[in-house]
Amino acid sequence: MGRKANPKCVYCAKNYRREDEAKEKNAECYVEHNCRVKRYRLRNKSQVNAKRRSDAARKRGIETIEPILPEAYRAELEIYGKENQFVHAIALKIYKGNELSHQMLPQHTQGLRQPELEEYISSLLAYLETEYGIDCFGLIYWLNAEDCPECLPN
Numbered sequence: 001m002g003r004k005a006n007p008k009c010v011y012c013a014k015n016y017r018r019e020d021e022a023k024e025k026n027a028e029c030y031v032e033h034n035c036r037v038k039r040y041r042l043r044n045k046s047q048v049n050a051k052r053r054s055d056a057a058r059k060r061g062i063e064t065i066e067p068i069l070p071e072a073y074r075a076e077l078e079i080y081g082k083e084n085q086f087v088h089a090i091a092l093k094i095y096k097g098n099e100l101s102h103q104m105l106p107q108h109t110q111g112l113r114q115p116e117l118e119e120y121i122s123s124l125l126a127y128l129e130t131e132y133g134i135d136c137f138g139l140i141y142w143l144n145a146e147d148c149p150e151c152l153p154n
Contacts, residue, residue: 076095077121079143082142087117089109095138106148
């Protein structure tokens with residue numbers, strides 16, 4: 001079993017900005033190297049945990065996944081309406097890396113039944129696959145129907 005951290009030391013590491021301040025206020029539990037390491041870990045949790053995960057994966061022989069290429073295309077679908085209730089309009093944005101390269105203005109879909117709507121989305125996806133090599137939507141956003149840019153007064 002691992003040893004339990006002294007709650008006073010955790011408080012000291014979290015709350016005192018400067019090392020000399022921590023040393024002065026909690027002299028009975030202050031150990032220079034240990035406290036310095038603890039202070040760093042508590043203040044930089046995400047970096048420390050990311051490094052731990054990558055090191056553990058490397059030890060097991062798992063290679064890290066490379067980030068998406070900056071020139072890769074991705075598509076985002078914007079659905080105006082209420083989720084699981086109705087769809088007012090559908091818009092599409094195509095990004096190359098982090099830059100917006102193409103945008104389809106919202107197409108109103110009121111009056112379409114669910115099978116027709118699914119067929120329309122499938123046809124959009126088929127077009128994306130042939131033109132850009134995109135076989136799925138990266139993100140799907142549900143937006144309020146009142147925010148549809150085609151319906152807003154100019």
